[in-house]
Amino acid sequence: MSARRGGATVRARRLRDLVVVVGLVLAPWCWVVANTAYMVAIRDGGSDEDGAASLALAAEYPGLMRVAAVAVILGGILVVPAVAGFYRLAGDRLAVVIGGGLMAAGYICYGGVGPTTLLQIAMAEHGGPVADFAAAIDAGMADPWGMWPFLLFVLGNLGGTLVLAIGLWRGRVAPTWVPVALMCWPLLHVLGLIFMRNEVPQVVGAIIQAAGFAACARLVHRAGRDARPGPSRQLAAQAPTVAGPAV
Numbered sequence: 001m002s003a004r005r006g007g008a009t010v011r012a013r014r015l016r017d018l019v020v021v022v023g024l025v026l027a028p029w030c031w032v033v034a035n036t037a038y039m040v041a042i043r044d045g046g047s048d049e050d051g052a053a054s055l056a057l058a059a060e061y062p063g064l065m066r067v068a069a070v071a072v073i074l075g076g077i078l079v080v081p082a083v084a085g086f087y088r089l090a091g092d093r094l095a096v097v098i099g100g101g102l103m104a105a106g107y108i109c110y111g112g113v114g115p116t117t118l119l120q121i122a123m124a125e126h127g128g129p130v131a132d133f134a135a136a137i138d139a140g141m142a143d144p145w146g147m148w149p150f151l152l153f154v155l156g157n158l159g160g161t162l163v164l165a166i167g168l169w170r171g172r173v174a175p176t177w178v179p180v181a182l183m184c185w186p187l188l189h190v191l192g193l194i195f196m197r198n199e200v201p202q203v204v205g206a207i208i209q210a211a212g213f214a215a216c217a218r219l220v221h222r223a224g225r226d227a228r229p230g231p232s233r234q235l236a237a238q239a240p241t242v243a244g245p246a247v
Contacts, residue, residue, distance in 0.1 A: 017224035020088060023081030024217035027107075028210035030075030035206050037068040039199035047197075051137030052130075058117070059124035069117035076111015079104050082213065085220045086164060089174065095167030099160045106156015109149040116140075158186040161209075174219060181212030 038048075041061040048054040058065050083100040090096045123133045140146060165182035168174055188205030192198075 013224065017221065019081045020085040021217045021221050023078045023083075024085045024213045024220065027075050027078035027082040028206065028213040030071045030078060031107075032203065032206040032210055034068040034071040034075065035199060035202045037064045037071070039203050040064055041068075042197075042199060051134030051141070054120050054137060055124050055130055055134055058121040062121045062125060065117055065121055069114040069121075072117075073111045073114035076108045076114070079107040079111075085216060086168070088220050088223065089216060090168055090171040093167040093171045095163050096171065097167075099162070099164030099167055102156040102160025103164055104156070104160075106153045106160055109153040110157065112149060113153075158189060162186045168216075174216060178212045178215045181208045181215075185209040 041057055041064040046053065046057045046060065048057055083104040086096055086100045120137065123130075141150075161182055165179040168182070169176065169179035185205040185208070188201040188208075192201030192205075195201075
């Protein structure tokens with residue numbers, strides 16, 4: 001291997017590790033920001049359960065809903081390198097492969113929700129036949145052709161995260177508290193939906209999950225640093241082999 005090619009390989013690995021670590025650190029914080037913005041927006045009893053409620057929320061808190069929408073979109077992008085990081089840690093575990101794949105698919109679908117929120121804000125700010133806008137939103141949400149991304153989001157968001165956490169726990173590739181932190185997100189999310197409609201459990205669960213992601217980012221960074229050859233080993237690998245006389 002030439003020195004130039006060897007250097008390019010090392011730089012590529014460093015860039016790959018950097019992208020993975022950034023995804024692991026930032027993706028869950030996008031969801032923290034989105035849930036926190038929504039929590040603040042519904043503090044007076046609002047919701048987005050139907051078209052009329054969504055338009056009313058967008059009209060009253062357009063800034064918060066824009067922040068939530070952009071955070072959701074960014075989270076849907078950053079989840080891809082984040083899941084690649086989990087595969088780096090325990091990709092030989094079937095539960096990690098399945099759970100990570102479902103999580104990525106779910107949050108990518110979730111990222112597709114962001115532009116629709118921005119459209120609702122535009123509708124609310126434009127004015128006009130609000131009842132017709134609300135009816136169109138409801139019809140779009142009830143369209144069977146458009147329901148599967150939402151169902152996949154629910155499956156990946158809750159089930160995928162739980163399966164991934166179980167895989168990390170059984171693989172013993174991280175401290176025990178890390179998969180427990182990941183499990184807190186689906187558990188607190190479901191509890192919040194059932195018992196508390198103020199989004200507080202979801203925000204708490206998202207923050208705890210972010211701590212678990214950050215710990216995995218540190219493990220991936222450490223593994224990449226330990227796997228990279230030092231300068232002496234690089235020079236030795238690049239030096240030509242010269243056959244000496246037999247002794």
